[in-house]
Amino acid sequence: xxxxxxxxxxxxxxxxxxxxxxxxxxxxxxxxxxxxxxxxxxxxxxxxxxxxxxxxxxxxxxxxxxxxxxxxxxxxxxxxxxxxxxxxxxxxxxxxxxxxxxxxxxxxxxxxxxxxxxxxxxxxxxxxxxxxxxxxxxxxxxxxxxxxxxxxxxxxxxxxxxxxxxxxxxxxxxxxxxxxxxxxxxxxxxxxxxxxxxxxxxxxxxxxxxxxxxxxxxxxxxxxxxxxxxxxxxxxxxxxxxxxxxxxxx
Numbered sequence: 001x002x003x004x005x006x007x008x009x010x011x012x013x014x015x016x017x018x019x020x021x022x023x024x025x026x027x028x029x030x031x032x033x034x035x036x037x038x039x040x041x042x043x044x045x046x047x048x049x050x051x052x053x054x055x056x057x058x059x060x061x062x063x064x065x066x067x068x069x070x071x072x073x074x075x076x077x078x079x080x081x082x083x084x085x086x087x088x089x090x091x092x093x094x095x096x097x098x099x100x101x102x103x104x105x106x107x108x109x110x111x112x113x114x115x116x117x118x119x120x121x122x123x124x125x126x127x128x129x130x131x132x133x134x135x136x137x138x139x140x141x142x143x144x145x146x147x148x149x150x151x152x153x154x155x156x157x158x159x160x161x162x163x164x165x166x167x168x169x170x171x172x173x174x175x176x177x178x179x180x181x182x183x184x185x186x187x188x189x190x191x192x193x194x195x196x197x198x199x200x201x202x203x204x205x206x207x208x209x210x211x212x213x214x215x216x217x218x219x220x221x222x223x224x225x226x227x228x229x230x231x232x233x234x235x236x237x238x239x240x241x242x243x244x245x246x247x248x249x250x
Contacts, residue, residue: 011083014058014083015121015122018053018057018058018122018123019122019126020156021126021153021154021155021156022045022049022053022124023155023156024155026045026049027044027127027150028043028044028046029041029042029043029044029135029144029148030042030044031137031142036139037136037137037145038135038137039135040132041135043127043148043150044115044124044127045115045124046111046115047111047114047115049124050114050115050118050124053118053123054081058081062081062082063079063080063082064079064080065079065080065114065117066078066080067110067113069109070093073105073109074094074095074109074113075093075094075096075109075110075113076091076093076094077093077094077113077114077116078091079091079118079120079121090117090118091117092113092119093113093116094109094110094111094113094114094115094116095108095109095112096108096109097109126154130150133149143174143175144175145177146173146178146181147173147178172226173226173229175226176219176221176225176226179218179219179221179229180218183201183202183218183229183233184202186201186233187199187200187202190237201233201236202218205218205232205236206218208232209225209229209232214228
């Protein structure tokens with residue numbers, strides 16, 4: 001019995017896959033201009049996301065990079081991808097950051113150079129077309145008070161929305177401040193429906209986080225602590241649903 005092998009992907013197929021939008025969890029935001037407690041949000045991806053995209057689309061053996069430090073301490077990246085038997089190279093330059101450590105400045109320049117060269121292959125190029133958006137910003141903590149939203153066309157079709165504290169958001173809270181706000185909203189909503197007493201949800205999540213070593217100040221939670229908060233919120237809601245069914249069955 002003979003088998004029919006799938007046709008090899010064309011350059012066009014590869015190019016389209018390279019240029020696809022990243023999942024919302026991979027897109028980060030930095031302030032370009034700060035005015036009081038508002039900032040102009042600029043979307044970006046990190047170098048690891050670029051590497052993952054290259055690995056996924058062309059394979060780890062079909063791309064390579066080479067870096068040259070220039071006299072002004074900027075870095076030139078030569079990013080090469082193999083299409084069949086042909087290597088195609090794109091070149092761009094990255095700038096060092098303003099960090100005090102020289103090694104960190106150089107790492108930033110290398111990452112910047114790789115990302116800029118990758119844009120010439122279409123990776124993340126769509127981010128330059130995103131609409132400019134002003135968002136609430138905490139100048140003291142140097143972070144956005146809530147995560148800026150991406151337009152629907154900048155979210156890949158079929159991506160699985162991340163769970164959130166109150167179930168009405170498509171992404172995880174960006175930081176502890178947003179987590180605290182969402183939990184208070186969810187707590188008030190549950191209490192208004194008579195499903196629990198006001199403050200019960202917040203107390204449940206806070207207790208779980210404190211036991212896990214994250215402290216009792218929700219506004220300072222980040223990363224794994226936020227993930228735990230979402231999971232514990234779902235546990236709390238599941239218990240309420242089970243209790244409600246039990247009461248209805250009596």
